[in-house]
Amino acid sequence: MTTYLSIIIAAALVNNVVLVQLLGVSSLFLSNSRLQNTIELATLNFIVLFSAAVINLLLFRFILLPLGLDFLKLLFFVAISSSITKLLLQWLKQRFPLSLRQQKLAFYLTGGNSAVIGVSLLNTVSHLSIPQSIAYSLGAALGFSLLLVAFAALRLRLDSAEVPAPFRGTAIQLISAGIVTLCLLGFAGLV
Amino acid sequence: MSKLECQAEESQSLWQNNPVLVQLLGLSPVLAVSTSLVNGIGLGIATFIVMLLSCISASLLKAQLNSAWRFTWFLLIMASYTTALDILMQWLYFPLYKQLGIYIPLICCNIAILVRMEVRACNSHWKLAATDAAKSGVAYLLAIVLLAGLRELIGQGTLFSDWQLLIPSTLLTDISPSEIQHDQLFGFAKLQPMAFILLGIIVALKNFTDSYFAKETDTQLGNGATVQRARVTGRLKK
Numbered sequence: 001m002t003t004y005l006s007i008i009i010a011a012a013l014v015n016n017v018v019l020v021q022l023l024g025v026s027s028l029f030l031s032n033s034r035l036q037n038t039i040e041l042a043t044l045n046f047i048v049l050f051s052a053a054v055i056n057l058l059l060f061r062f063i064l065l066p067l068g069l070d071f072l073k074l075l076f077f078v079a080i081s082s083s084i085t086k087l088l089l090q091w092l093k094q095r096f097p098l099s100l101r102q103q104k105l106a107f108y109l110t111g112g113n114s115a116v117i118g119v120s121l122l123n124t125v126s127h128l129s130i131p132q133s134i135a136y137s138l139g140a141a142l143g144f145s146l147l148l149v150a151f152a153a154l155r156l157r158l159d160s161a162e163v164p165a166p167f168r169g170t171a172i173q174l175i176s177a178g179i180v181t182l183c184l185l186g187f188a189g190l191v
Numbered sequence: 192m193s194k195l196e197c198q199a200e201e202s203q204s205l206w207q208n209n210p211v212l213v214q215l216l217g218l219s220p221v222l223a224v225s226t227s228l229v230n231g232i233g234l235g236i237a238t239f240i241v242m243l244l245s246c247i248s249a250s251l252l253k254a255q256l257n258s259a260w261r262f263t264w265f266l267l268i269m270a271s272y273t274t275a276l277d278i279l280m281q282w283l284y285f286p287l288y289k290q291l292g293i294y295i296p297l298i299c300c301n302i303a304i305l306v307r308m309e310v311r312a313c314n315s316h317w318k319l320a321a322t323d324a325a326k327s328g329v330a331y332l333l334a335i336v337l338l339a340g341l342r343e344l345i346g347q348g349t350l351f352s353d354w355q356l357l358i359p360s361t362l363l364t365d366i367s368p369s370e371i372q373h374d375q376l377f378g379f380a381k382l383q384p385m386a387f388i389l390l391g392i393i394v395a396l397k398n399f400t401d402s403y404f405a406k407e408t409d410t411q412l413g414n415g416a417t418v419q420r421a422r423v424t425g426r427l428k429k
Contacts, residue, residue, distance in 0.1 A: 019383065020383060021223075022219050022222050022223035022383060022386075023219050023223075023297070024219060025218040025219040025222060026215060026216055026217060026218045026219065026302050029215045029218070030215065030216075030302075071274065071278065072274065074270045074273060074274050074277070074296050074299055075267065075270045075271060075274060077270075078266045078267060078269075078270040078299055078300065079263065079266075079267060079270075082262060082263040082266045082267075083263060086260060086262065086263060107262055108302055108305060108306065109302075111262050111263075111266060111300075111305075113300065113302075114219050114220075114297045114300045114301070116300070117296070117297060117299065117300050118293060118297055121293055121296055121297070122293065165398075165402070166395045166396070166398040166399040166402070167391075167395045167398075168398075169398075170213075170215055170391075170394055171391045171392070171394040171395035171398060172391065173391075174387050174388070174390050174391030174394060175387065175388050175391035175392070177387045177391075178383075178384040178385070178386070178387030178388035178391065179384070179388075181383050181384040181387060182384040185382070185383070185384065
């Protein structure tokens with residue numbers, strides 16, 4: 001049990017997908033600055049990342065690897081993750097007409113998210129067993145959505161701060177992302 | 192239409208509307224791989240090739256693509272080209288491929304390419320789509336080379352070391368990266384936080400120079416550009 005817990009914590013904090021492994025960084029800066037919308041997007045990302053990573057892992061270990069088709073893994077991973085995103089967004093559109101008003105942007109940020117494919121690819125080369133890899137995917141998804149929400153809150157603060165003119169907008173966001181990364185590197189050695 | 196697409200719709204110029212420095216698209220490979228100039232150039236050229244080919248394909252296949260599921264088709268087109276490129280690079284540039292690692296397969300979900308395909312490629316002639324993609328790809332390459340050169344210079348004190356990695360392995364027999372340990376000038380520049388901070392400083396410098404030149408052109412124009420005022424309230428003439 002402790003190994004699983006440590007894998008989850010390591011994936012969520014120590015080797016955070018976004019800021020330490022640098023996968024799917026664009027989502028941090030492109031998501032809407034309203035906290036409500038970002039929480040919706042983070043939930044969507046969590047579901048897509050976790051389910052796509054698990055499905056891709058099982059597909060790779062049980063079908064592609066025995067058949068010797070592992071060089072085609074990228075095509076399968078992309079097809080699965082983008083179809084999950086598309087189906088989920090269609091379902092959301094029918095059930096909750098008000099949520100995720102910017103469907104297109106949501107698709108850009110989840111379908112074209114390199115974190116989803118990146119976690120699946122990392123799972124194919126890791127030495128973990130299947131349940132451990134599932135725990136790793138859960139931790140990675142947690143870390144991703146946690147950081148998405150935290151960064152949206154940070155940007156709300158930055159909007160009202162007094163910043164020198166050339167640094168306004170994206171520059172100060174990038175620099176503060178660097179400082180957040182510095183904090184996350186401090187977790188090294190925790191697990 | 193979202194803000195993202197409005198920005199992308201504007202005329203694609205290399206500096207004023209750079210996909211990385213202004214729109215912050217496709218940042219993850221830029222930040223992760225830019226530890227040395229050779230890596231940056233390798234990844235930049237690979238991204239350029241995939242962007243050009245997939246935009247042309249999307250433009251040629253635009254009649255066949257199902258409009259509701261077109262994002263999936265776009266991603267599949269990108270993934271096919273990336274797989275081919277991945278295998279080619281393993282054959283010709285194996286040492287460089289090992290250094291770039293996971294970021295070569297990850298070209299297939301680069302959001303900068305996806306935006307280009309959605310905004311321009313899927314509704315225009317293939318020649319237009321090709322020039323647009325080429326411009327955008329060169330702008331991406333420019334940004335990644337700028338950051339990678341700066342990081343290598345600060346981190347290692349060298350520029351363009353291990354250049355032999357960019358030569359195909361069929362031409363040279365020994366192209367493994369040199370074993371000589373370079374003096375670490377400021378090794379922290381090679382870690383992730385410095386990547387974000389340096390990119391932020393580059394963006395700020397760009398903002399500063401842009402506003403400086405905008406002011407200069409304003410003063411050169413002088414006060415000649417007077418605004419015609421129109422009366423919009425009050426009684427209208429019949």
